[in-house]
Amino acid sequence: MPPGASVRPCALPKPVAVVHVVGCGIIGAAVAEFLSHTDFEIHVYEQNSAPALGATAAALGVIMPVSSGKLVGDVVTLRLESLRYYDALPMANETAGVLTLCDRPSDTKMEQRRQQRAAQGFVLEYWDEERLRDICPQIVANFGVYSPADRAVDGVKLAHHWVGEATTRGVQFHWQTEIALEAVQGWAQSDQVVLTNGLGLNHFLPVPRVQPVGGQAVRLHCPDLAIAMVVHWLTNDPIMPDLNLVPRGNGVFDLGATVEFPPYVLPQLLHPKRLLASAQRICPQLHDARILSTWTGDRPRPLQARSPMIGFLQPNVLVATGHYRNGILMAPITAAIIRDLIIAGHSSYPWQFLCPDFLSPQTQKFKRT
Numbered sequence: 001m002p003p004g005a006s007v008r009p010c011a012l013p014k015p016v017a018v019v020h021v022v023g024c025g026i027i028g029a030a031v032a033e034f035l036s037h038t039d040f041e042i043h044v045y046e047q048n049s050a051p052a053l054g055a056t057a058a059a060l061g062v063i064m065p066v067s068s069g070k071l072v073g074d075v076v077t078l079r080l081e082s083l084r085y086y087d088a089l090p091m092a093n094e095t096a097g098v099l100t101l102c103d104r105p106s107d108t109k110m111e112q113r114r115q116q117r118a119a120q121g122f123v124l125e126y127w128d129e130e131r132l133r134d135i136c137p138q139i140v141a142n143f144g145v146y147s148p149a150d151r152a153v154d155g156v157k158l159a160h161h162w163v164g165e166a167t168t169r170g171v172q173f174h175w176q177t178e179i180a181l182e183a184v185q186g187w188a189q190s191d192q193v194v195l196t197n198g199l200g201l202n203h204f205l206p207v208p209r210v211q212p213v214g215g216q217a218v219r220l221h222c223p224d225l226a227i228a229m230v231v232h233w234l235t236n237d238p239i240m241p242d243l244n245l246v247p248r249g250n251g252v253f254d255l256g257a258t259v260e261f262p263p264y265v266l267p268q269l270l271h272p273k274r275l276l277a278s279a280q281r282i283c284p285q286l287h288d289a290r291i292l293s294t295w296t297g298d299r300p301r302p303l304q305a306r307s308p309m310i311g312f313l314q315p316n317v318l319v320a321t322g323h324y325r326n327g328i329l330m331a332p333i334t335a336a337i338i339r340d341l342i343i344a345g346h347s348s349y350p351w352q353f354l355c356p357d358f359l360s361p362q363t364q365k366f367k368r369t
């Protein structure tokens with residue numbers, strides 16, 4: 001190529017000056033923050049009076065891609081990239097480290113995982129019973145995998161933080177503003193729309209593409225429990241296949257969460273008791289715990305598609321939802337991909353595998369009005 005020549009990007013989307021983001025949970029807030037560093041005029045619409053009152057309000061905020069058994073692949077790449085973003089965000093470093101209690105894997109498996117994570121830039125420590133007793137004397141288990149980089153993030157606080165940052169850079173937030181399909185269709189004629197409205201996406205489509213999956217969690221007070229990291233463990237219970245105990249400071253711990261199909265049976269008061277019973281088995285000190293509160297929430301989970309769903313519903317209308325159990329973890333990388341798609345029509349992050357069949361620019365998929 002001659003010096004000074006440049007590669008002209010092909011298939012650039014029609015340039016837009018205005019972006020409308022529908023929904024302000026953790027995903028909408030992250031999209032607003034990432035886009036606020038661009039020159040677009042940005043409007044965010046939320047039917048509630050404040051950010052993060054939907055699924056995000058229920059999240060425990062545990063993000064643990066390094067501890068995950070999945071070692072490589074596009075999903076892993078995206079999750080680790082999202083975690084790296086959190087590394088650079090001081091307010092996301094409050095509850096650092098995740099300890100996963102498990103059976104001791106074979107030496108070969110441990111070494112393979114340790115090396116793979118080291119190559120990706122992360123540390124995994126294996127703690128035997130003695131080490132566990134030294135560091136967490138109140139936990140009863142014979143083996144644990146500790147990841148210092150995994151952590152818990154307060155999704156609601158973070159959404160407020162991103163909204164604050166975006167506001168200072170000129171993003172306009174419209175609270176108590178429920179957006180109807182007609183408005184989306186009108187904007188899409190000339191502007192860009194990003195649908196981050198979680199389960200609300202179904203109202204815009206002829207058939208539901210996201211299903212609610214209920215979950216509940218418990219806030220406990222246990223002043224004599226001295227655990228400073230997230231503790232994660234697996235169970236055989238189908239409604240609580242894996243649980244997290246998250247320290248929040250001053251003797252307060254969050255415990256959960258259940259996975260409940262269908263969600264409309266919630267709240268089931270028995271389930272918080274089951275949560276607590278499971279936790280007491282790995283941490284007998286919790287017999288002294290007082291339940292401060294319990295809460296429930298519905299996660300947006302894609303129907304017959306991978307999680308999350310990212311792609312064009314039609315030209316100028318992007319969807320970013322269906323993050324199911326990983327919305328807090330995946331918020332930064334989702335926002336980075338959406339920003340790239342708006343600016344350039346593509347992203348260097350792997351994202352196409354997250355685009356289900358019904359999301360494609362070729363056909364009009366909106367509900368007929």
Ligand SMILES: Cc1cc2nc3c(=O)[nH]c(=O)nc-3n(C[C@H](O)[C@H](O)[C@H](O)COP(=O)(O)OP(=O)(O)OC[C@H]3O[C@@H](n4cnc5c(N)ncnc54)[C@H](O)[C@@H]3O)c2cc1C
Nearest residue numbers: 023025047054055056060061062179200215297327328329
């Ligand atoms: C019990 C529980 C525990 C969880 N724990 C974790 C965890 O540890 N780690 C993790 O990563 N994830 C966790 N999650 C999942 C996480 O909460 C979700 O993946 C995430 O919050 C989804 O964010 P969202 O922004 O897509 O959806 P929401 O937070 O639901 O935001 C969507 C927003 O769109 C608004 N909206 C909808 N329709 C319209 C409309 N027409 N006009 C205007 N506004 C509209 C809604 O009011 C809402 O505020 C948990 C979830 C639950 C329920």
